[in-house]
Amino acid sequence: MDSLLGSAVSAVQANAVKPLYALPTAVRRRLAGAPIQIDGNTLDPEVQLLLRADGLLPSTTKSDVATARAHLRTACKLVAGNPRELHRVTELTVRGADGQLGARLYVPKDAGRGLLVFLHGGGWVVGDLDTHDCLCRALADEAGIRILSVDYRLAPEAPAPTAAEDAIAAFTWAVDHAEDLGVDPALVAVGGDSAGGNLAAVVAQQCVSRDLPRPALQVLLYPGLDLVHRRPSRDLFPDGFIITEHDIIWYRDHYTPDPGVRPDPLVSPILAPDLTGLAPTYIATGGFDPLRDDGNEYADALKSAGVEVTHICHRGLTHGFMNLLAVPGAVQEARAHLTDHLRAVLR
Structure with a gap:
């Protein structure tokens, strides 16, 4: 065997x-x-x-940033399967907090008028448009909506809260340019996975506090929401389930070399004092994810604040499961649940 x-x-x-x-x-x-x-x-x-399957994925042990970025690119290629053919995929630039950012617009063959501004995961340090290309193609194809993937600036070159400010600027740019993108400005959502889920939560909060256009939906996929406190799931799953305790600390330290910024809701959105008035929310967590309790607790806090929340804890899955596009069974079922919800809300 x-x-x-x-x-x-x-x-x-x-x-x-x-x-x-x-x-x-x-x-x-x-x-x-x-x-x-x-x-x-x-x-x-x-x-x-x-x-x-020992050796299937590159080592997740973090050493230097360049190596970590290369590892994620390789890992995503291994698990992504064949990229979906869409009607059109366009490279463009969007407004960031300080200049232009690269972005990629995915238009499926049967596109409705909805748009998801997508913020990729990777601990604010790794990840790019290419690592999440296959995922964005699949979401666009299955949900029948446009996806705008944003290449926000990464740490350590651009520490916190740069990525958050880029995400806010890119989302508001998308609303301002909705007609140019072929979408309804009232149907522009924001979402992301892992660190991108953190940034999406920040966008939804700051749109309220800064009186900016609010997203039609916020999509938080196994988000890391707290860079100050640790919850029991980190002790339950410290190693062996895609992301490790070592990874979490390595990402945190690169994104926030100044520990003083970590309690700021721009960095740890779960610590925001007021969650009322936020956009309807879709949260997906994994039962074997060290960050599971972040998402579960935030879902409960949003519900207590009167926010409309759809929360699914996929009990048998790990961190990063949406990127495992080639894996059958529960992973595909989780993605189908998400895309059905996107279609229902944004179509």
């Missing part, structure tokens, strides 16, 4: 994950090993297989 797993891993390293998931279901289950159960949740066997 180990030799079969080794052969599958070799194929995956050369050709992405397709060969691994082409194996019969019964074989995949045996390769995944005994079920992993923590905190009352059972890890999805398809994701468990991905994690068990």
